[in-house]
Amino acid sequence: MSSRKTASRQLTAAPWLLLAPFLALFVLTFVLPILVAIGSSFTKVTRNGLFGEQGVQTDFAWFSNYAQALANGNFLASIGRMLLFGVVQVTLMIALCTLLALLLESASARWPGFFRAVYFLPYGIPGVIATILWSFLYVPGLSPLVDLGKVFGLQLDFLGAGSVLWSIANIVTWTYTGYNMMIIVAQLKSIPTEVYEAAKVDGASPWRVARSIQLPLIRPALVLTTVFSIIGTLQLFVEPQVLKSVAPTIDSEYTPNLSAYATAFAYNDYNVAAAQAVLIALVAFLLSFIFLRLTNRKSR
Amino acid sequence: MSSITRRSALALGLSAGTAALLGACSTPGTNSVNSVATIPAAQPGEKITLTYWAWLKDLQKVCDVWNAQHPLIQVEAVWTPGGNSGGYQKMYSALAAGGGPDLAQVELRSIPEFMLVNGLVDVSRYGAKQYAERYDPTLWNQVSYLDGVYGIPQDAGPMALYYRQDLFQKIGATPPTSWQDWATIAAELRKAGSYIDCFALADSSWFAALATQAGASWLKAEHDGWTINMTDRATLEVAEFFDRAIDKDLVTTNYGQYSAPWFAAAANGQIASLSSASWGDALLQGVSGASGKWRVAALPRWTGKGFGSSYVGGSTAAVFAHSKHPQEALEFAVWMTTSREGIDAMIANSGIGWSPSKDYIGAQRQQPSAFFGGQDYNQQIFLPATKQQNPDWSWWPLTQQSFEILSDGFRKKASGTSLVSSVKLAEQNIIEAFKNKGLSIRKVTS
Numbered sequence: 001m002s003s004r005k006t007a008s009r010q011l012t013a014a015p016w017l018l019l020a021p022f023l024a025l026f027v028l029t030f031v032l033p034i035l036v037a038i039g040s041s042f043t044k045v046t047r048n049g050l051f052g053e054q055g056v057q058t059d060f061a062w063f064s065n066y067a068q069a070l071a072n073g074n075f076l077a078s079i080g081r082m083l084l085f086g087v088v089q090v091t092l093m094i095a096l097c098t099l100l101a102l103l104l105e106s107a108s109a110r111w112p113g114f115f116r117a118v119y120f121l122p123y124g125i126p127g128v129i130a131t132i133l134w135s136f137l138y139v140p141g142l143s144p145l146v147d148l149g150k151v152f153g154l155q156l157d158f159l160g161a162g163s164v165l166w167s168i169a170n171i172v173t174w175t176y177t178g179y180n181m182m183i184i185v186a187q188l189k190s191i192p193t194e195v196y197e198a199a200k201v202d203g204a205s206p207w208r209v210a211r212s213i214q215l216p217l218i219r220p221a222l223v224l225t226t227v228f229s230i231i232g233t234l235q236l237f238v239e240p241q242v243l244k245s246v247a248p249t250i251d252s253e254y255t256p257n258l259s260a261y262a263t264a265f266a267y268n269d270y271n272v273a274a275a276q277a278v279l280i281a282l283v284a285f286l287l288s289f290i291f292l293r294l295t296n297r298k299s300r
Numbered sequence: 301m302s303s304i305t306r307r308s309a310l311a312l313g314l315s316a317g318t319a320a321l322l323g324a325c326s327t328p329g330t331n332s333v334n335s336v337a338t339i340p341a342a343q344p345g346e347k348i349t350l351t352y353w354a355w356l357k358d359l360q361k362v363c364d365v366w367n368a369q370h371p372l373i374q375v376e377a378v379w380t381p382g383g384n385s386g387g388y389q390k391m392y393s394a395l396a397a398g399g400g401p402d403l404a405q406v407e408l409r410s411i412p413e414f415m416l417v418n419g420l421v422d423v424s425r426y427g428a429k430q431y432a433e434r435y436d437p438t439l440w441n442q443v444s445y446l447d448g449v450y451g452i453p454q455d456a457g458p459m460a461l462y463y464r465q466d467l468f469q470k471i472g473a474t475p476p477t478s479w480q481d482w483a484t485i486a487a488e489l490r491k492a493g494s495y496i497d498c499f500a501l502a503d504s505s506w507f508a509a510l511a512t513q514a515g516a517s518w519l520k521a522e523h524d525g526w527t528i529n530m531t532d533r534a535t536l537e538v539a540e541f542f543d544r545a546i547d548k549d550l551v552t553t554n555y556g557q558y559s560a561p562w563f564a565a566a567a568n569g570q571i572a573s574l575s576s577a578s579w580g581d582a583l584l585q586g587v588s589g590a591s592g593k594w595r596v597a598a599l600p601r602w603t604g605k606g607f608g609s610s611y612v613g614g615s616t617a618a619v620f621a622h623s624k625h626p627q628e629a630l631e632f633a634v635w636m637t638t639s640r641e642g643i644d645a646m647i648a649n650s651g652i653g654w655s656p657s658k659d660y661i662g663a664q665r666q667q668p669s670a671f672f673g674g675q676d677y678n679q680q681i682f683l684p685a686t687k688q689q690n691p692d693w694s695w696w697p698l699t700q701q702s703f704e705i706l707s708d709g710f711r712k713k714a715s716g717t718s719l720v721s722s723v724k725l726a727e728q729n730i731i732e733a734f735k736n737k738g739l740s741i742r743k744v745t746s
Contacts, residue, residue, distance in 0.1 A: 044738075045737075045738060046738035047416070047737065047738045047739055050445070050446060050521050050525065050526065050697075050739070051412065051415040051416050051445070051446070051697060052416055052418065052738075052739075053332055053334070053335075053415075053418075053446065056418075068736060074708070135560075136560075139554075139555070139560070139561045140554055140561070141554070141555075141561045141564055141565055141570075142560065142561055142564050160714070161714055161715050244502065245502075245556075245559060246555065246559060246560070246561060248500070248501040248502045248553060248554075248710075248711050248714065249711055249714055250711075251707070251708040251711050252704045252707070252708060253708070262704060265388070265389050265392075266384065266700045266701060266704055267698070267700065267701040267704075267733070268392065268413065268416070268417065269736070269737070272736075
């Protein structure tokens with residue numbers, strides 16, 4: 001009896017044993033940092049003397065770091081800016097990548113494999129490099145586009161206060177459209193051929209096939225790419241950070257992540273930065289949640 | 301008997317873990333190394349190795365000169381990214397973890413920020429003050445706080461005016477001696493299709509340098525806390541001056557000095573001069589086709605006030621809190637920055653800015669330069685400039701944040717906000733930032 005008991009115990013221990021390496025890493029690199037960040041966002045440092053040489057105390061601060069983060073107009077402005085960015089850029093990009101995927105998967109497409117690779121290519125270029133490349137097309141004095149605009153009497157200003165956000169949106173769209181397109185293409189490929197054949201027998205036009213068969217069946221892929229893009233928007237960091245050096249209108253807290261970065265590393269205020277990070281995570285969670293709720297409701 | 305459900309056990313575990321973390325979360329660097337006993341020098345015959353984190357290139361070659369003479373005190377250079385491009389983040393993290401090098405390169409303006417995390421050793425406790433005589437007094441003033449010494453000046457950046465002789469001759473101008481002249485020449489140059497300089501809205505340190513030249517001294521460490529005065533006459537007049545210069549399109553705000561578009565414009569002759577630090581000479585040589593065209597003149601002066609020159613940049617070799625051999629680290633830093641062989645090796649290998657030593661600018665800098673058309677510019681222009689600087693300026697613990705605040709205001713110039721109002725607003729925001737850090741600060745009026 002006892003031997004049977006130990007055997008069953010071994011049986012229940014086995015999955016845990018196999019999971020252990022993963023769980024250890026998961027706790028160490030995911031759960032712990034989150035807990036530390038949350039803990040840090042509730043502490044505050046007070047200093048005595050000119051440099052804290054007469055003593056430094058760390059106290060529990062309730063929500064004062066959150067209050068300070070939310071009182072920072074730049075941080076709030078950056079979240080508002082990203083919401084605007086998201087509404088325009090994500091919508092455009094999802095529409096564009098869906099269109100590209102449908103065109104590539106249509107029966108009359110030429111060299112679909114080649115064009116898939118070409119559209120996907122920008123994703124292989126690191127964000128920093130991509131931004132530097134684009135900045136050469138944006139900066140007046142270097143940009144052939146600006147010079148070309150002058151020939152036609154156009155004053156192109158890619159880095160102005162009103163336009164630089166869309167110049168960033170352009171880089172992001174350029175980078176990620178191909179990537180999102182691949183996800184949609186994968187889902188398109190999983191549609192059984194019988195469905196197409198049935199549509200053909202019924203005499204459906206390509207437009208009708210796209211509208212009534214393909215679009216409804218790739219819904220999961222569209223929802224997935226949209227949620228990823230919403231989260232990606234709030235995490236926007238590299239493009240504005242690099243473009244900052246040529247675009248004076250991008251300030252140090254242009255996006256929420258840049259704001260947290262500046263607070264942590266330029267201002268050395270890890271506690272407020274942690275509060276900002278928690279707030280960004282909450283907003284990302286909230287937006288994804290609302291989006292999933294809306295799309296789920298529609299499908300019912 | 302109530303049994304603990306799995307969920308409540310999990311909740312209990314989570315909250316206990318969070319509480320433990322909160323408890324363990326005391327901010328690193330809360331205990332000052334400068335309040336405990338000093339560390340004695342190494343025993344005679346004991347061999348030690350010092351590490352030195354810096355973004356100077358080929359610094360190991362400089363250390364090798366020392367290593368050859370001091371077999372028992374070996375110095376190992378480790379390259380880090382430049383200060384705010386990642387180097388400081390790495391240093392702060394190392395300090396927070398209780399580690400870090402013996403010595404690290406810290407900019408003059410960042411010394412107080414490192415003091416705020418108790419990251420630096422007060423080297424006056426190891427006899428640094430006896431070396432004060434060897435250094436430029438302005439620089440020594442910028443490493444001295446609270447009767448202590450928190451870094452050894454390593455290089456500096458006295459300012460002058462670099463200009464294109466051919467472009468100035470074309471409009472019949474000689475280098476301006478006052479900022480008024482500068483504005484007049486700028487207008488002439490605009491007609492000839494060049495800008496006299498650019499005004500980087502995104503980098504306020506240049507503006508700060510010129511306000512310093514006009515006699516400003518923004519923050520001071522007093523016994524009862526920090527005092528701030530950014531809205532003195534000198535600063536506001538400099539802000540007004542550049543407000544006018546930008547409004548009249550005398551300077552361009554499209555790019556900053558030494559940025560990619562700046563190099564393109566300079567190569568095309570669209571930039572006729574720039575007010576910059578001595579280390580700009582090396583960068584100017586990156587402008588294509590520039591050789592022989594550029595000359596150096598003294599920085600223009602503000603009429604009726606201020607100083608002949610100013611400074612941008614400059615760094616120190618600072619002894620870090622967790623060094624086990626601060627005495628030897630200090631000796632090496634002093635050797636490197638004041639001995640002839642140390643300075644010459646730094647200029648030859650690392651291309652440092654201006655030598656911090658009072659009496660020696662380096663052998664290489666005592667001869668005419670072919671790039672500047674045979675001008676002996678270092679002795680003619682920069683050496684006198686080091687003696688005409690504002691000695692009262694000192695840095696403060698939120699330098700980086702303050703400059704970001706000021707730049708964020710300047711960026712709004714494009715949408716019509718004047719520099720003057722940005723300076724006024726920045727002062728209030730900096731006071732706020734000091735209070736958020738738990739430091740005391742008060743406004744003084746001049």
